[in-house]
Amino acid sequence: MKFTVLVGSQMGSKTKIAMTKTLDLLTDKYPEIDTTLLDLADYKLPFSDGRNYLDYDGDAKYVTTTIMESDAIIIGTPIYQASIPAPLKNIFDMLPVHALEGKVASIVVTAGSARHYLIAEQQLKPILSYMKAQLVPNYVFVEEMDFKFKEIENDDVVFRLERLIEDTVLLAEVYKQMVDARNAEYDF
Amino acid sequence: MEKFRIQPEKGLEFGLYTLGDHLPNPETGERISAKQRLDEIIELAKLADEVGIDFFSVGESHQDYFVTQAHSVVLAAIAQATERIKIGSGSTIISTLDPVRVYEDFATIDLISNGRTEIVAGRASRIGNFALLGYDLNNYEDLYEEKLDLLLKINEEKIVNWQGEYRAPLQDAEVIPRPLNESLPIWRAVGGHPSSAIKAGHRGVPMFLATLGGAAGHFKRTIDAYRTALVESGHDPEEFPVATAGFFHVAETTQQAQREMYEHINSGMMKTNGRGYPKPHFAQGAHPHDVMNIGSTQEVIEKILYQHELFGHQRYIAQMDFGGVPFSQLKRNIETIGKDILPAIRKHTAKK
Numbered sequence: 422m423k424f425t426v427l428v429g430s431q432m433g434s435k436t437k438i439a440m441t442k443t444l445d446l447l448t449d450k451y452p453e454i455d456t457t458l459l460d461l462a463d464y465k466l467p468f469s470d471g472r473n474y475l476d477y478d479g480d481a482k483y484v485t486t487t488i489m490e491s492d493a494i495i496i497g498t499p500i501y502q503a504s505i506p507a508p509l510k511n512i513f514d515m516l517p518v519h520a521l522e523g524k525v526a527s528i529v530v531t532a533g534s535a536r537h538y539l540i541a542e543q544q545l546k547p548i549l550s551y552m553k554a555q556l557v558p559n560y561v562f563v564e565e566m567d568f569k570f571k572e573i574e575n576d577d578v579v580f581r582l583e584r585l586i587e588d589t590v591l592l593a594e595v596y597k598q599m600v601d602a603r604n605a606e607y608d609f
Numbered sequence: 610m611e612k613f614r615i616q617p618e619k620g621l622e623f624g625l626y627t628l629g630d631h632l633p634n635p636e637t638g639e640r641i642s643a644k645q646r647l648d649e650i651i652e653l654a655k656l657a658d659e660v661g662i663d664f665f666s667v668g669e670s671h672q673d674y675f676v677t678q679a680h681s682v683v684l685a686a687i688a689q690a691t692e693r694i695k696i697g698s699g700s701t702i703i704s705t706l707d708p709v710r711v712y713e714d715f716a717t718i719d720l721i722s723n724g725r726t727e728i729v730a731g732r733a734s735r736i737g738n739f740a741l742l743g744y745d746l747n748n749y750e751d752l753y754e755e756k757l758d759l760l761l762k763i764n765e766e767k768i769v770n771w772q773g774e775y776r777a778p779l780q781d782a783e784v785i786p787r788p789l790n791e792s793l794p795i796w797r798a799v800g801g802h803p804s805s806a807i808k809a810g811h812r813g814v815p816m817f818l819a820t821l822g823g824a825a826g827h828f829k830r831t832i833d834a835y836r837t838a839l840v841e842s843g844h845d846p847e848e849f850p851v852a853t854a855g856f857f858h859v860a861e862t863t864q865q866a867q868r869e870m871y872e873h874i875n876s877g878m879m880k881t882n883g884r885g886y887p888k889p890h891f892a893q894g895a896h897p898h899d900v901m902n903i904g905s906t907q908e909v910i911e912k913i914l915y916q917h918e919l920f921g922h923q924r925y926i927a928q929m930d931f932g933g934v935p936f937s938q939l940k941r942n943i944e945t946i947g948k949d950i951l952p953a954i955r956k957h958t959a960k961k
Contacts (some may be wrong), residue, residue: 473735473883476672607892
């Protein structure tokens with residue numbers, strides 16, 4: 422299985438720290454999974470202009486193709502101005518309408534304030550649902566005070582990340598079995 | 610209808626179209642050479658002509674896995690190789706071509722083919738042509754509308770005076786040669802969305818509607834929107850033909866037909882569009898009310914007749930060669946079309 426761990430912002434460090442930790446926990450526990458870390462800060466991406474993702478060049482083609490080829494995506498996002506960052510929305514806009522059909526998605530939020538807790542629920546999940554992702558219902562919400570220097574200090578966050586990873590892998594495996602079983606019923 | 614060389618009393622026309630895709634056969638993983646693919650497309654048109662199929666069209670796409678970028682050149686070869694069948698593009702991406710040059714080419718093919726040539730003008734779903742031919746994708750819609758308008762004007766007027774944004778003006782320009790019978794049928798290619806159909810209606814041009822899969826009733830709405838727009842702009846829907854285009858394959862049984870086509874379509878779409886064709890959707894394609902004409906011969910005949918009753922369209926064109934389908938399978942289809950499908954369709958749709 423292919424997993425993409427996405428850092429959905431081009432600025433700040435918290436989401437990168439949280440997602441690097443997520444990637445480490447994922448590869449430690451499930452070394453057989455093929456993982457890619459996509460940090461949007463590493464790529465030069467144009468605004469979506471409505472073309473088929475295969476028609477982009479360079480970084481945009483790499484980022485979109487990596488997502489399209491994934492079985493599961495763990496999306497890390499900060500919250501800016503009570504919403505997801507524009508670069509993350511731009512990624513969704515570059516993908517086809519039902520791009521996440523057959524894929525599992527889960528969410529890690531980093532935020533400066535607990536007031537942002539429901540942003541992922543109310544703004545990110547509807548996008549992922551519209552794109553037909555299979556969503557892990559709960560997400561991990563990490564606050565400013567959970568970090569110390571360049572690391573996650575709060576063990577509880579690490580425990581929650583571990584459970585999110587387990588839930589994501591479980592859902593991806595079971596969902597694949599479901600799809601395979603369904604497809605096996607067709608006579609073509 | 611006469612202007613578009615359609616004779617409704619003869620019943621629903623049956624045509625074939627190829628996008629000129631050049632894809633590996635998923636069963637063997639092998640891809641024939643570009644030369645062989647072109648030879649087979651021309652041969653397919655010849656066979657179609659021999660069994661009495663009404664129309665054959667070739668599309669242009671400017672990216673990997675396609676081979677008929679120079680579709681008008683391919684059509685010229687087909688014009689020479691065939692005798693009765695009507696031929697056309699499907700579609701010509703007018704946005705990134707010069708309408709004058711397109712008209713010169715197609716009027717010439719019309720003369721070579723003895724008055725059998727048509728143009729279907731489209732906008733492209735993939736956009737390799739923009740960078741390759743030097744156009745700005747930001748003008749995607751405007752380029753299409755302006756150039757289609759110019760193409761239609763050249764078709765109507767022998768001496769053209771025209772000014773626009775994306776091409777040098779034309780002053781008392783005579784675009785020659787002229788087609789054999791005054792004008793060419795020029796259609797607007799329409800994808801799924803009714804807004805493009807409505808534009809076709811307002812402009813008063815015939816509509817070529819892509820109907821790959823899904824409930825026929827869903828596409829009926831687009832056709833209704835087209836005819837309503839025709840009326841709103843003072844045109845008579847009785848004078849404007851509608852064509853539908855979609856997947857086709859026949860075999861002994863529907864299960865066999867689906868088995869023979871699924872992987873071609875699924876892997877072909879994955880390579881050319883970046884998404885496959887989900888099995889549950891493909892399975893529903895067998896339903897009598899789904900537009901996908903893949904099934905046993907009898908079921909496909911009944912579906913085409915059902916679609917005709919619902920749409921009241923004048924032409925159905927079948928895509929049966931997508932995704933590296935071996936030529937032997939195409940030949941079998943052609944035989945069945947000539948022997949069973951054409952007689953049945955004509956019997957039920959021609960006016961006695």
